[in-house]
Amino acid sequence: MRPVALDQARVFIIVAAFNEAASIGDLVRDLMEQYAHVVVVDDGSTDETAELATEAGALVLSHLINRGQGAALQTGITYALAHSADYIVTLDVDGQYDVKDIALLLGPISDGTVHATLGVRASDHKPSVRMRLASTLRAIGKLAGRLGLRPPVPAAHNGLCAFSRHAAQMIDLKLDRMTHGSEIVQQIVAGGLNLQEIPVRVRVSDYALRKGQRSSHALRVAFQYIMARFTR
Amino acid sequence: MSALQTFIVLLFVTLAVLTLAAGLRGTAPKRVVAAGLLLWTFGAIATIWPHTVADLAHALGVGRGADLLLYMTTLSLAVVCFYMYARFRRVERQLTLLVRRLAMDAAIEKSPPQLMRSSIPSSEPVRRSESGASPRLLT
Numbered sequence: 001m002r003p004v005a006l007d008q009a010r011v012f013i014i015v016a017a018f019n020e021a022a023s024i025g026d027l028v029r030d031l032m033e034q035y036a037h038v039v040v041v042d043d044g045s046t047d048e049t050a051e052l053a054t055e056a057g058a059l060v061l062s063h064l065i066n067r068g069q070g071a072a073l074q075t076g077i078t079y080a081l082a083h084s085a086d087y088i089v090t091l092d093v094d095g096q097y098d099v100k101d102i103a104l105l106l107g108p109i110s111d112g113t114v115h116a117t118l119g120v121r122a123s124d125h126k127p128s129v130r131m132r133l134a135s136t137l138r139a140i141g142k143l144a145g146r147l148g149l150r151p152p153v154p155a156a157h158n159g160l161c162a163f164s165r166h167a168a169q170m171i172d173l174k175l176d177r178m179t180h181g182s183e184i185v186q187q188i189v190a191g192g193l194n195l196q197e198i199p200v201r202v203r204v205s206d207y208a209l210r211k212g213q214r215s216s217h218a219l220r221v222a223f224q225y226i227m228a229r230f231t232r
Numbered sequence: 233m234s235a236l237q238t239f240i241v242l243l244f245v246t247l248a249v250l251t252l253a254a255g256l257r258g259t260a261p262k263r264v265v266a267a268g269l270l271l272w273t274f275g276a277i278a279t280i281w282p283h284t285v286a287d288l289a290h291a292l293g294v295g296r297g298a299d300l301l302l303y304m305t306t307l308s309l310a311v312v313c314f315y316m317y318a319r320f321r322r323v324e325r326q327l328t329l330l331v332r333r334l335a336m337d338a339a340i341e342k343s344p345p346q347l348m349r350s351s352i353p354s355s356e357p358v359r360r361s362e363s364g365a366s367p368r369l370l371t
Contacts, residue, residue: 041335059342061335067328075332079339174325227317 010086011106012037014076015058016069020093021047028056030099039079041072070183074173081168088168092159101200105162108196115167116188116195119160160200167193175224233280240279248272 013035017024024040031038040053044066053060061075073090080088087109089102097119105117161184163171170191173183188195233241248269255265278285278297285297294300 059339061339063331063335065327065331067331071328071332075335078332079336082336082340227321 007086008034009036010084011035012039012076012080012083012085012088013102014073014080014088014090015040015053015093016043016072016076016090017041017045017049017053017093018043018066018069018072019045019047019049021045021049021052023093024049025052025056027093027099028053028058031102032057034099034102037080037083037085039076041076043067043069043072070173070175074171077163077168077171077173081165085168086165087162088165089160089162091161094159097160097200101198102160102162104200105160105198108198109162109164114196115164115193116184117162117198118185118195119200120197163188167191167195175228237279241276244272244276244279248276 013031015024015027015031015038017040028038028040038058039061040050040058041061041063042050042053043063050060050062061079063072063075069092076090077088087106089105091097091102101119105119108114108117167188170193171184171187175183185195251260251265251268251272254260255262260268278301282297285300289295289297289300292300294303
């Protein structure tokens with residue numbers, strides 16, 4: 001990847017945080033070392049997440065009540081766009097990645113190769129099923145769009161995503177609870193923009209493992225998708 | 233007509249009157265009023281002449297009147313659940329938009345977008361194309 005001198009002032013980092021007092025401070029400090037705009041969306045936390053994030057230098061947007069990670073990320077994206085962000089990075093607090101790797105995701109966007117990048121685990125990175133599906137889905141998506149359907153898209157990412165302004169404008173997360181991964185990919189793909197997976201070193205912390213994902217999530221995501229189709 | 237039957241029929245009539253009143257006051261949508269009146273009328277008829285339900289069940293190929301009632305109840309429960317879920321989702325969505333708006337307003341009070349932009353030291357003039365099909369090259 002060729003190095004690109006990126007104007008850091010135009011990069012906005014969006015962190016959705018719900019009761020993350022244990023780790024939010026360190027994460028924000030790490031991010032602030034490299035990026036000027038770190039936006040923490042405090043999703044109705046009951047601990048001192050907001051205070052710690054503010055202390056560490058982040059701009060904090062406060063959801064008065066918990067609305068889910070998808071909703072929180074959308075709030076951050078909306079805010080960043082309103083503040084003329086040219087690049088938007090979203091990430092999870094329970095980061096299974098190195099903050100330095102954010103630059104890897106921004107590279108292909110800033111040099112105009114793609115509009116969006118997703119971080120994936122470096123260890124199991126071969127052009128994944130997801131990417132092959134994504135390109136198939138682009139075709140299906142166009143057809144489905146014509147039929148008025150929303151294309152199905154596989155679940156995505158390790159919590160790290162980067163978007164160009166144009167891609168971010170296409171994102172409108174409506175499934176507030178935890179299904180944003182698929183929703184982001186689907187909307188980017190449906191918008192006809194290309195995305196790329198970027199292998200990122202995995203740093204699985206005990207913390208992340210504890211929070212984890214259950215495979216039953218997949219069922220719930222599927223259910224919500226189906227219901228969202230019928231309940232406009 | 234037994235005392236119990238009379239009581240139940242009176243109950244249905246009361247419900248029908250209440251439904252109609254709500255419709256006339258405009259507090260309930262027409263669809264709901266129509267569905268309500270239909271239901272109460274059916275209930276009253278079924279109470280006064282129980283065999284009509286049995287006849288209907290028979291005509292539909294369902295064994296007994298009670299079975300028909302069970303099927304209809306189950307079906308309407310599913311429909312009601314669906315509508316409640318749709319409504320719930322709508323309210324959730326509105327709630328999210330409201331919470332987002334509040335968060336944005338509070339943040340914008342703290343730092344208005346224009347001020348923020350001008351505070352960024354940028355050597356390059358701001359060019360913004362809303363269509364922006366391709367991200368511009370950065371040097």
